Each structure stands twice: as structure tokens, then as C-alpha cells.
Amino acid sequence: MRNIVASSDFKSFDYEAPLSRSKNVGYYHIRNLYQNAKIEAEANGNDVQARVYGLLCSICSFHFKPGDGGEPYGPMMTFDDGRRTLVPSDFRGDQAIVLGEIALMTKNPALRARLADIAWLCRRSDAAAKAAAISGLNESVALVLDGEALFEKEERHHISTGINYLQRALSIGRTRGTDVGIYNETKIILQRMRNLGFDTKVHAIFVRAAKLDLEYGISDVSIVARQATEFAEQDEKRGDQDGARRNWLLAADAYELARNVAERSACLVNAAECHVREAIAMAGSAMNATGSIIRAIEQYREVPKIHRPQGRLEELQADLVKRQRDLHDEMGVYEYYEDITEQFNAIVEAYSGKPIADCLVGLACIFDPAGMDEYKNQVRENVREFSFMALIDKTVHDEEGKIISHIPALDPGKEISDDDVRVRCGQMMSFEHVTGVKCAINPALHVIMSEHNLDDNLFHILSQASDFVPRGHEGAFALGLSRFFAGSILEACCILVPQLENSLRHVLKQTGIDVTKITNSLTQEDVMLSVLLERFREPLDKIFGSAVMFQIEMIFHSRHGFNVRNSLSHGTTRDREFWSASHIFGCWIIYRMMMAPLVHQWDKVASVIAKEGYS
Template sequence: MSSDRYPADLEISAQDFAECGWKGVLSGTIREGYSSMWQAFSAAAREAMEEGRQSHGKVLWLLADACSMTLLPKSINEPFKPIMVIEGKRSAIPDDLPDPEIVFFSQIVDGIDDPWLKARLADLVWLKQQPRDVNFALIAVDNYRAIPLDTETWVRGGDKCWQRAISLSLMLKVGAGERLQEMESSIVAVLSGATAQDGFLCHWLADLLYENSLGWANQVEIAQKLEALAREFDEQGDVHRAREYYDSASRWYKKASDEAKTAEMTVAVAESWVKEAVVRVSSDNPSHMVAASFYENAIQVYRTIPRSERAVYRVDDRLEELRQHLNESGDKSLDEMKVIKSPSMDISELVDNARKAVRGKDAVEALKVFANLHGGVNVEKVRESAIEKIRKHPMQAMFPATVMSRDGRVIAKRPGMSLGDTLNEDDEIVIRAEMIRDYGILVSIVVQGDIWPALEVLLLEHRLTEADFVHIARQSPIVPKGREQLFGKALFAGYDQDFVTMLHLLVPQIEHMVRYHLKQVGVKTTTLSTDGIENENGLSTLMELPEANRVFGEDLAFEIKALFCDAFGPNLRNELAHGLLDTGDCYSVYSIYAWWFALKLV
């Protein structure tokens, strides 16, 4: 990495660091976290090399490399990743730094008075130097926590710095002294003094405490602060912020074992969706289609309220009212739909359109567009198409067929179709098999023509983190409480193109999500054996329950079955559960589509 920037054998010293002008570089830079420092040091390094100041140039390049790395604050073994990976090439990682350069960092750390730079270099020395010196970890902690706790700094990387300080302190345990308690006190103090003008800061700090099991002694105080800000945002008409604060307050009240307040906050979250639906249909650009999705979110949130608390808030009556609103908006949304005709196109046009759809947008808008590149299936139309195809070309359907696994096992059988005027049970199996076959073709086209090309653009233009996807999962009514981290990790793994990790995390969460929402409407999801042992039913059994279509809708229920638990399809749940998927299978179009499908759900 160094050979094209400075001679590989060029030696540098602490004196070179002192004279390279690093302070001037930072003072002349608009500070926006480590990325701005990386760019500033890189520019200064090029200038130094052009001027023949090779030693200074190498020092500045090393500082640029150190600042370029993306911090994954909770990782013990790999807390730094490259900021860019393009066409087989990547930016710097810690393993690119040879031992002499780590020694160099250890020699200059004490002379640095910028907390961002000092923390980063000390952290790299702690990570790479052998044997490890705990003093460098403590220097990193002290400088990470010296970074201000304010909204502007937080969104520019301060959040990761504070999380890293906490993670290191938790790792060091007693070796960190009182640092963890001091950080806890600092965070609680800033949280308590936060105002509505600080935006999401109080919410973010509460999450930081919660996710690290801190602040438990202040549970009620934190919950009340979050509730107060939620109500203030609500009065201002800022529904989005109010909802997030109500949701966070609900978590803290639940932690404090205050079931009544937890339910009250959950009701407020649900009603925020209702308010948003009302605003959407009464705006200058009304959309009953969007309003219907908001009503559906409200219904899903109300369903999470325990039955012991439902009477106080007339939850069952309110659910009935919201279902009526949902049906009304659904009916009116049909009038908003228009028939769009376009000439036939090959997949190259699909690819180009997908890339254009997400290119040049901010991260939030790009992700929304990405999640809606494909509208999903209309199971009624898929069924009609399958029946029409069978009737036009009956020969293949007339004869029974057997589906075999890759190791030769028979995993499904399809009977022959009667082709009579009245469809019988065997005919329905044939139709279902044909529907799933057509669905598989559609999935392949969508992945290759829409999802993958658009994902490549997203990865080039936006650096989203695991925390971003956990946040998205936390705001989704369909994600069960307590599963936000796992859903978020799965979604991030897919975004990071680690589909092995994604699939192993996602599939169990999809099954739990189905079970959770069925239980919420009173469906029995277990089977009692003759021995008196009650076992949870698997996804295949759950999706065969008649209530599954009612809870998830026919279209969504069909996709869940076709993707995860039908032997005529990829059968991802059962293949994964039995250890039958290899690495290549985890990168199949079905796996990639399953990730995108989950993102769209959330």
C-alpha cells in the first residue's frame, strides 16, 4: 500500500511528526469526524510529497490511513474496517500497518492534544502491539470520552467514539478503574439536561445506556425525561420524533417494571401512526395507500399491548375502529392506482433503471426507494397465471412429478392434474407447485435486474452501519420487541454482502416474527404431545394455519411460505435448520431476495 506513495524503506521519527504540520492541517479543516481528518491528512500528504518532504509526507499518509478506518466500536477483535472496498481493492485496515509504524504511533501519542487523533492512534496501538500495554487502551478511553456529547458531534462519529470507550472499559473490567461509572454519570447528566432543540440526542443517549446495561439506577428518571420530550414533540406536531421518544420511554418504563406506563407509551406510539395517517390523507398530496400502511402499523403496535392492560385503553374496540379505517383507506387507494404501460425491455434496461432509481439520493430516501424497487407478488394474479398456463399446456401437469434434493432424497411429490371443471385437492397441489416455480423465476429476475444493481450503487454512495439497521428495525411494528438487535444485525450483514451471516441470523427471526404475531391474535402455536410435552410448531406448520393469511395477508403469507418453508421452493428455513446449505447456497438469488424481502418488511 505504501510503495506508490513513499519509499517502503523510508524511516521516520517523532521529530518528523512534530515538524510535519499536523496541527495546522487539523486547525484548517472543518471537522466532521474521522472522514474529514482522513481527507485533510491525505491532501497534506500529497502536497508534502510534491514538495519533496518525504518524511513529512509519510507521517501524514500514516495519519490519513489511521483516520480512514471505519470504527466498529463493539467488535473485540476487528474494531476497524476499510472505509471503501471497490473492485477488489480497499482502503487501509490495521493489518496494513507493520510493526515499526505501530511503534511510531506509540512514540507520538503522548504529544497529541487532539482527542480524536489521540484516541484513534492509541486504540490502534492497543489493538496491534504485542505484548499489549493496557495504558494505550486507557488513553483511548479517556480521549474518546473527551469528545463532546452534543447532537452535531454525535452524528459525525461521536456516537461510535463513546460506544468504543464503553466497550473498551467493559473489556478491561477492573483495569478501567472508575471510568465506566464516570461515563455513565456523564451520559445521564447530558441526557437529563437535553431539550427539544437537541433533537434526537436524548433518545440516542438513552439507547447508548440501555444497550450497554447502564443507567439502571436512573430508570424512572430516564423514562420520564423521554416521555416529557415525546409529549413536547407531539404538541409541536413532530410526529416522527414523538413516536421514537414514546417508544424509547416504553422500553425504559418496562425495564422499571411499570406495566401501566409501558402500555400508556405503547398506545402513544400506535396513535402517532394514526395521526400520521390522518395527516397524509388531508395533505396537499393525499395518499390513501400510504395512510393504509400507517393504519396497519398502528394495529400491529396495539397488538403488542398485554391483555391485562387492554381494557384501560379500550384496545380491542380501538383495533376494530382502526381495521375499519384500514379497509376504507384500502378501498380508496384503488382509485389512486393507474395502469402504466411500457414497451417490453430486456434485463439490461431493468439494471439501468434500478441504478438510476437509487443514485444521487440521500441515504434515507435511497434506502426507501431500494426497499420498494419491487412491489411484491399478487398471489391472486400468480394463481390465475399458473392455472392459465396449465390449461394452455396441460401435458406436463397431467403426470405426477417428484421433487428431489441435491443428495437424491425425495422431498416433495406433485400429483397429476385432473383438468376437470372443478378443482380437487390434488389439483390445488399442482397449482401451488406451478405458482412457486413461477415465483422462483420472478425472484431471479428481480435480484439480477433490480436488487443487486441498486445495492451496488447504495454501497458506493452510502456508508450505513449496523446501528442504522438496528434503528430501522426498532421503528418497525412488525419486528417483535427484543429482537431489534438480531433483525438489525441480519439486515446489516446483507447490506455488507455477508449473506452467510445474514441468512443464519434472519431465518430464525422470520420464524419468531410469524409465531409472535400469531400469538398476538390468540392463535395457539404449540402442539401437546401424548407425553404431555408442549412443543412449539415450526414455520411450515404455522404458515398452514388459516389465521396466517388473516394476520399477514395472502400476498405476504404466500411469499413467506414460498421462500422459507415449501419443498417446491428454496425452502430456506428447513434447508438451513438441517445444515443443508453450503456457502454458495447462502449467496443464491433466493438468499439475496430473502434479505431484501426482510428489509422491505421492516
């Protein structure tokens, strides 16, 4: 429970003295002044001043989020153990009443606005605090525009900080019961800010102010559209394609509000052509140029077909294919070296001299694959270690340069979702597969094949005994597993991978689940793998384990993973890819699933194997 800093504490001295010599209305600067004043007061033994300055320092330290109407202020810092710095809700009650009172007697407009805003957030009935918050923000921005105050620094682009202040003022003013005169003043200042950005040709000011103008319906949309169009044309003359694109999109937004489809479409076409010009300028980098062409195509698809330049979209699509052929030369190989001799020798020693029955069941249970939770933890760790990289959109290309997957940037304000993990775990899963294959699966297979004579008949016995294998498919499983153990992974994949979908259906049928669908022609068909992984995921997770099913999804089905099944069925898998760690790992996963029903009755199966002469 925080101790209340009373109104009498504020009134006992000039609490604005640290700001008296400063013309700055930026909260970072105000916070530093109060932080220094607090330290000095503590050194002088003045507890009351230290408490007041400490409170004001904390209030000016909030993480300002003007675009968030619900929680415009967050903690400056959150710790791993859940602790955090102060937020407005921590001041509810008597302290909020004090802040509202003190705000009305505060001269510095930025400090007045912050005190009043916190008071109003805690007590929405405090109309005086609400008005003081808006007027304080308005005054702060007006002083800077008039050259009588600063936002942190003197550089021109720091004036854009005022847009944050105005955005918060507009957000407050949009609520019921706002003083119309004060709210109109906010709108007038925002128009000044927009015109300043246009006149000085500063994108950070104009685009943000204009977007707020459109959002709150402040000016005639035709004015914003005209300025954005003129600004975009000047950008194009200067060769600033990014600036031009932003302004064309802004003009498109304005025309959309005006319901002028033709002009909006023309602006979107111009924005798309900015991407094309960027691609031309990036001729030395096929990867960057390809990305720009893709964005141009995406932009063109927003344009109604009737308003597109005839044949332009098709022309860009053909250009994209042509550029993608050059991508292969830019792609490098990431290599990581680690000495796995110790792990390899440990597996060899563990399997050497063991009966074949022990080796077979041991290989199936040699390790547990990682699941969603493990990969999610790894994504969190990567975000903490490489936080900047998590904020950048990425694309994944195949060897021909085609984009096969998009990895969107993470929102640092949101919890990592399962979908965030799915689009990111391909590389992490590759490392697991390489480690599992080289440190466990391959050395185990090496010992087994060196010390035991295995043939198709042995695997036919296992397939017949396993509930994972549908009747009539024992031969295919036996041949595929025999090739897997022999190291003929190309043949093993071609035989085993097509069997997976049917085996999953077979297992579900045994549990009484209907895995068929009725088509439009009133005939019945078995559902595909994609449907099995989506609609029947819960029973499959219970049967095989969620980790195994996540591996199945990422290895065989997902475009964000390895898409082995689709690549195999469409003939796009190259010969050498069959010996990749993920293909070998995929064959092992199928072997593990085939063996899963046998583990609890392994003594019986082992005796059958022994009777057949395998030892």
C-alpha cells in the first residue's frame, strides 16, 4: 500500500521550482529534472520534498501510449518476476483526488496535463481534471509551434512529439461531456500541425497529423487528399519512393472516406508503382527487388479490376518469376559446428551387443521430440536475446527463389501465440532434427545394421502386430521401414509418407470417430491430412501425444515447416533433400508411431521375433 502524498505536502513548497528555468514540455526532460531534485532533497534530509518529487518523477515516467484509449499509460519497466513500475490505476482513491486538485494549480502545461489525466483516468466523474488534461496538452503543443517551448530537443522532427499529445487530447475529448470549446481548440492545433508538416515537407509530422485528421473527421477530406497528392508528387520528383508511397496511401484513405472509388484506385496504383521503382533501384539485390515487386502486386490487388491498368498485374507477376530465378545466387548457407563424438559413442555403446528386440523398441523410444510448449519457450528466449530481430517481417524462399512463407513481426505488447510459434519454429526444428539424427538415430541404426540381419519379413511381423497399420498395408510399411533401416531414405520416404494420412484415419476409426465427409454430389470421401490435423487434433493428441502430432504437422504438412508430404506428392523434392535431417526424422516419427501400440505388449512381440529366428 502506497503512502499518500497529501495536498498539504505539495502546498508546503514550490513543487514546480525544478521546472522554473526550463522551457521544455517533454516528459522525459521533466522526469529527469524531478529525479535530480529528488536526489538533492534526499541528500538534504528534506523528506516531504523528496516524496513529492519522487511522485512527480514516477508520473512523468509512464510509458505513453496515446493510441490506446483504454490504457494510454503503461509501466516504464516490467521485471521477470512480474513486478513493474507504477501505472495510473495505482493512484486510485485519495491520491487521485489530490492529483486532480494539484493539477488545477499547476503552471507547467505538460505537468498539469499529466496530473489531470491521471486524476481523470482514476475518477471519470472529475470533469475539471478532464478539461485541464485536454487544455494542458493543447497549450504544450501550441507553445512549441509558437517557438516558446521545446519537446526534448530543438530538432524540427521532434515537433512530431506534439502529435502524441494531440492524439491523447482527441481521445479524451471524444468521450461524453467534453467542453466543446477546448475540444475544438485541439482540432485547430492539429490542423496547424498538419499544415506545418506539409509546408516543411516532413513526413513524420504531416502523415501522422493527416491520419488523425481523417480519423477524427476534423477537416474536409478533399483538403487532406490534395495535400497528400501534392506531397507525393514532390516525393517522386526527389526520388523518395517510400515517402511517396505513404502519401499516396494517405490520399487513398481520404478518397475512400469521400467514397470516390476512381481517385482512390488511382492513388493505390501510384503507391504500387512506387514499389516497382524501388525494385528497379534495387537491381543489385534480387532478394530485395523481389520483395518490392511482391508488395507492388499485393497493392495492385486492392485496386478494383475495372480501375487497374490493363495487363499491368500480369506483367508484374511475370517479372516476379523472372527475378526469382536470380535469388539462388544470393542465398548463403548457415553452418554450425559442434563436436558430437561423445553423444555418438554413447549411443553406439548403449546399442552394441543388445538383442534385436531391445534395439527395435529402443530406437522407437530413443528420445521424445519437442512440442509446441518447448518451441514457444525457445521463441520467448530468442525474443529476449534478439529483441530487434523479432520486430522485423521476414520471408522464406525456396531454392528457386519463390517465397513459400511469411514470418510477420511480433507485437511486443502481446503474448506469443501458437501461430507465432508455427511460423517461426522451422529453423529451431531443423536444429532439433539434425541433433536427433546425428546424435541418436543414425548411430543407433549404424549399430543395428552392423550387428543384426534385418529383412522385410521382420518389419512385416511388426506391421501386422501394430494397430497403426491398416490391414492390407503391411507390405508397404514393411518395405518402407526396411529401406529406412538400410539407409535408403529416398525409397523409404516415397513409401512411408503416403501411408501416414491413411494410418491416422485408421487409428481414429478404431476409436469410433467418423473420418468421412459428404460431398456436394452426396457421395462420401475420406477427409484429408489437413482436416485430420485441424478437426481431429484433440483425439490424435491424446493417442500419440501433442508433441508427436506437432512434429507431424510441421514436417509433413505446414508450409511454415518442411511440407514433406506435399513436396513429395507434387514431385518437387530433389534427390539430395531426401537425406536431409528432417526427412530422416520424419521416417523415424512414422516408425515411432507404428511401434507405439506395440510397446505395452513388447514381451509378446519380442517372443514372436525370436521364434522367427531374429536375435
